[in-house]
Amino acid sequence: AQSVTQPDIHITVSEGASLELRCNYSYGATPYLFWYVQSPGQGLQLLLKYFSGDTLVQGIKGFEAEFKRSQSSFNLRKPSVHWSDAAEYFCARNPGYSTLTFGKGTMLLVSP
């Protein structure tokens, strides 16, 4: 079955420091890959997506992600974290126009 793994449940980063959130997907045909962010009590906001083509994708709020087929990974990065980035981040995949399979999420804490 398709799966998405986010190995880090919590990450704490100092404000202004760089960030990398890890995401691995189970082996299969190249999926469509997504990163969403969720603030407490809110729905999910799309940060970026990868369908095909350039493996480095740019998203909103200064985020980017790189698809690495050899590692089955789609890690999310940001060069300088702001306090407002504190939230929960979800990686997701689907094989096409179908349902999303989500990871369990990574909670990002930003320290002053």
Add this chain to the structure above:
Amino acid sequence: DTGVSQDPRHKITKRGQNVTFRCDPISEHNRLYWYRQTLGQGPEFLTYFQNEAQLEKSRLLSDRFSAERPKGSFSTLEIQRTEQGDSAMYLCASSGDTQYFGPGTRLTVL
């Protein structure tokens, strides 16, 4: 605002009662999805519509759950005889090639 909307945002009910949630998708999207999210977990798929046709249902969708999208626009999710285990955030999404989510309905079953 032309995003996905959900109503109500919060619902508190007693065990055994029926509840109904509504989702209004982005108008040009013909696909609509329902997910459930419990604390500390990612959203889990419940069911999916293309226009008015319900094309896929998860095994999570027990007989007490029913979803409709009668005219291919808004959708409703009904839970009958609620149980405490139904307490969760219920998320709706609509899509063209990308799913966009509503703010969710937080259900608390006492």
